Amino acid sequence: MPRSAAPGRVRMSDVARAAGVSLVTVSRAINTPDKVAAETLAVVRAAVARLGYVPNLTAGSLATSRSRIVAAIVPTVSNQVFSETVEALTRTLAEGGYQLLLGQSAYRGADEEALVEAFLGRRVDGLVLTGCGQGAALRARLRRAGVPVVQTWDLRGAAEGAPAAVLDMAVGFSNVAAGRAAAAHLVQRGHRAFGFIGADEERSRQRLEGFRAGAAAAGLPDVPADLMRPPVQVDQAALQLAQLMARRAGLDAVLCSNDLLAAGVLFECHRRGIAVPGKLAVMGFGDLPIARAAAPQLSTVRVRRTEMGERAGQMLLARLAGHDPGARRVDIGFEVVARQST
Amino acid sequence: MPRSAAPGRVRMSDVARAAGVSLVTVSRAINTPDKVAAETLAVVRAAVARLGYVPNLTAGSLATSRSRIVAAIVPTVSNQVFSETVEALTRTLAEGGYQLLLGQSAYRGADEEALVEAFLGRRVDGLVLTGCGQGAALRARLRRAGVPVVQTWDLRGAAEGAPAAVLDMAVGFSNVAAGRAAAAHLVQRGHRAFGFIGADEERSRQRLEGFRAGAAAAGLPDVPADLMRPPVQVDQAALQLAQLMARRAGLDAVLCSNDLLAAGVLFECHRRGIAVPGKLAVMGFGDLPIARAAAPQLSTVRVRRTEMGERAGQMLLARLAGHDPGARRVDIGFEVVARQST
DNA sequence: GTGAAAGCGCTAACAC
DNA sequence: GTGTTAGCGCTTTCAC
Numbered sequence: 001m002p003r004s005a006a007p008g009r010v011r012m013s014d015v016a017r018a019a020g021v022s023l024v025t026v027s028r029a030i031n032t033p034d035k036v037a038a039e040t041l042a043v044v045r046a047a048v049a050r051l052g053y054v055p056n057l058t059a060g061s062l063a064t065s066r067s068r069i070v071a072a073i074v075p076t077v078s079n080q081v082f083s084e085t086v087e088a089l090t091r092t093l094a095e096g097g098y099q100l101l102l103g104q105s106a107y108r109g110a111d112e113e114a115l116v117e118a119f120l121g122r123r124v125d126g127l128v129l130t131g132c133g134q135g136a137a138l139r140a141r142l143r144r145a146g147v148p149v150v151q152t153w154d155l156r157g158a159a160e161g162a163p164a165a166v167l168d169m170a171v172g173f174s175n176v177a178a179g180r181a182a183a184a185h186l187v188q189r190g191h192r193a194f195g196f197i198g199a200d201e202e203r204s205r206q207r208l209e210g211f212r213a214g215a216a217a218a219g220l221p222d223v224p225a226d227l228m229r230p231p232v233q234v235d236q237a238a239l240q241l242a243q244l245m246a247r248r249a250g251l252d253a254v255l256c257s258n259d260l261l262a263a264g265v266l267f268e269c270h271r272r273g274i275a276v277p278g279k280l281a282v283m284g285f286g287d288l289p290i291a292r293a294a295a296p297q298l299s300t301v302r303v304r305r306t307e308m309g310e311r312a313g314q315m316l317l318a319r320l321a322g323h324d325p326g327a328r329r330v331d332i333g334f335e336v337v338a339r340q341s342t
Numbered sequence: 343m344p345r346s347a348a349p350g351r352v353r354m355s356d357v358a359r360a361a362g363v364s365l366v367t368v369s370r371a372i373n374t375p376d377k378v379a380a381e382t383l384a385v386v387r388a389a390v391a392r393l394g395y396v397p398n399l400t401a402g403s404l405a406t407s408r409s410r411i412v413a414a415i416v417p418t419v420s421n422q423v424f425s426e427t428v429e430a431l432t433r434t435l436a437e438g439g440y441q442l443l444l445g446q447s448a449y450r451g452a453d454e455e456a457l458v459e460a461f462l463g464r465r466v467d468g469l470v471l472t473g474c475g476q477g478a479a480l481r482a483r484l485r486r487a488g489v490p491v492v493q494t495w496d497l498r499g500a501a502e503g504a505p506a507a508v509l510d511m512a513v514g515f516s517n518v519a520a521g522r523a524a525a526a527h528l529v530q531r532g533h534r535a536f537g538f539i540g541a542d543e544e545r546s547r548q549r550l551e552g553f554r555a556g557a558a559a560a561g562l563p564d565v566p567a568d569l570m571r572p573p574v575q576v577d578q579a580a581l582q583l584a585q586l587m588a589r590r591a592g593l594d595a596v597l598c599s600n601d602l603l604a605a606g607v608l609f610e611c612h613r614r615g616i617a618v619p620g621k622l623a624v625m626g627f628g629d630l631p632i633a634r635a636a637a638p639q640l641s642t643v644r645v646r647r648t649e650m651g652e653r654a655g656q657m658l659l660a661r662l663a664g665h666d667p668g669a670r671r672v673d674i675g676f677e678v679v680a681r682q683s684t
Numbered sequence: 685g686t687g688a689a690a691g692c693g694c695t696a697a698c699a700c
Numbered sequence: 701g702t703g704t705t706a707g708c709g710c711t712t713t714c715a716c
Binding site for chain 4: 021022023024025028035036037040059061062063064065
Binding site: 263 | 461
């Protein structure tokens with residue numbers, strides 16, 4: 001004999017008894033009210049209100065095998081870059097009646113796999129992944145689970161040349177192309193001696209790769225960079241700048257892999273009396289609000305973080321509703337924003 | 343006859359059959375391995391691995407009426423101030439085997455109530471609330487549900503004078519006292535004409551209240567402030583500063599209700615050639631990494647956001663494990679950090 | 685140490 | 701429109 005129910009918890013059968021109808025009728029009154037007579041509906045609703053009944057969604061999930069929960073895994077939500085995407089995703093899903101289970105990988109593949117496993121155990125209806133999906137085992141696992149998956153913030157692996165690599169759906173942009181565009185912008189503004197400040201993390205590395213390619217294309221081969229171990233904090237910017245200047249005499253432009261870091265570099269320049277952009281150009285990445293608030297205003301690469309979260313949510317909602325989500329691979333692009341700091 | 347199980351989904355009974363044991367034994371092998379013979383355990387584990395079995399936690403939750411899910415509601419996760427608390431909370435809960443369901447109230451009480459209702463329907467094992475819990479209906483609802491609740495970021499309602507107001511547990515600090523301390527710091531540094539920049543939101547208002555009280559105590563009665571409608575972005579700082587300076591001739595100190603805003607003010611001062619702190623003192627709130635990266639380094643009020651998330655998580659975990667969570671009301675305090683900007 | 689039986693609270697089929 | 705029946709996949713007594 002199982003343990004007794006939680007004290008005071010009212011069940012659907014209690015409502016049924018109170019309303020003088022059967023349990024199914026209550027279920028229908030709640031889920032498909034138009035299939036219930038208006039009068040019955042009123043009686044049931046009154047009983048629900050009177051007893052303070054709250055449907056047990058866990059039981060519903062078990063019966064329907066749909067949890068109405070989507071899980072998202074990001075490296076860390078304390079990085080504004082991801083938190084805005086999560087914000088938009090959570091909001092979009094909530095509007096569609098879904099809730100978000102949050103997981104943080106701390107940039108570690110193993111943590112991510114463990115989280116995926118735990119989320120699959122919860123029978124989440126969908127998954128949003130940022131910063132992984134590269135491990136073959138994980139990919140196979142996800143495919144086997146048959147759960148809709150959206151990858152964000154990265155289109156690598158979803159490149160035209162490698163269609164097999166797109167797990168299921170993806171919304172993002174090419175970090176490599178963005179890095180290259182940043183280099184082109186700096187070249188066009190007349191800078192010649194580049195440096196890069198960023199974290200030692202996949203997307204940052206890709207930006208550096210593109211940045212170097214862009215520099216090389218302009219005949220500027222060496223671009224020093226000391227990637228920092230994530231998570232990176234703004235206050236590491238000063239040190240990084242110093243190292244870069246030591247390594248590269250005549251450094252005249254720095255690309256930071258996010259705007260906050262760039263703001264830190266800007267402050268450091270004020271402190272050391274380095275004219276920006278006169279003596280050193282500083283370019284950010286992301287176009288966070290701080291970019292236009294900075295002095296001088298930061299040139300940067302705009303990434304539509306919020307749109308990324310919304311699109312990811314919409315693709316998932318469409319798929320879960322049985323609709324066609326449209327394209328499975330959405331390149332939301334990026335945009336070089338030329339302001340004062342370059 | 344109900345629908346067939348999801349294709350390919352392997353159930354516990356499948357594992358049992360494959361291992362040649364009963365279903366209960368598999369359950370025990372997974373949940374209480376020490377109650378199973380070593381040999382049996384090995385056989386079961388092999389079967390689990392071979393079939394790629396993942397326990398269905400939804401079914402487990404229904405049977406045990408414990409979901410191992412905790413829900414958190416914050417105004418928005420895209421505010422770094424909250425995202426760090428959420429980061430720590432998620433991490434702490436994950437270490438204890440719990441997962442976090444995230445909700446965003448967008449600073450709206452109605453949204454918050456709706457979320458609470460939805461989360462209670464999911465039979466979450468605990469709730470972490472930030473920025474509400476003030477509505478009587480909501481409080482009654484939560485009390486009736488009998489779910490452990492931790493309020494964060496605010497100890498109001500948990501004040502010594504009003505013990506009834508502390509819903510269940512709380513970890514935070516007094517925003518009023520913090521505002522007063524900021525005023526005291528500015529007074530002590532010799533500033534006399536204060537202004538305040540912040541959002542029109544409960545905690546910000548409390549800081550302003552304390553700030554004004556502190557100013558008044560020093561004989562500085564008027565402290566202009568134009569609270570902005572949340573969510574507030576850094577790039578609104580410049581405009582706010584201009585308005586403040588227009589309203590208050592001789593303004594010589596500004597308290598911003600977060601560091602990012604203060605960084606925006608700092609940049610604006612650079613832009614307009616206002617010497618900081620010579621001409622204008624700028625004080626932040628929070629002690630985000632940007633505070634020490636800024637030039638001049640920002641004086642601020644340090645709030646241990648990460649610790650707040652960890653403590654909230656620990657209190658919940660302790661309670662859920664049936665242990666004594668210790669104090670139900672934890673004041674983690676704050677600390678005025680005097681740096682260069684004041 | 686292992687198994688059989690009885691639910692957890694709900695929804696999906698199928699009658700009536 | 702409404703009710704009856706049979707599960708969803710697991711955990712928990714209680715025997716053996």
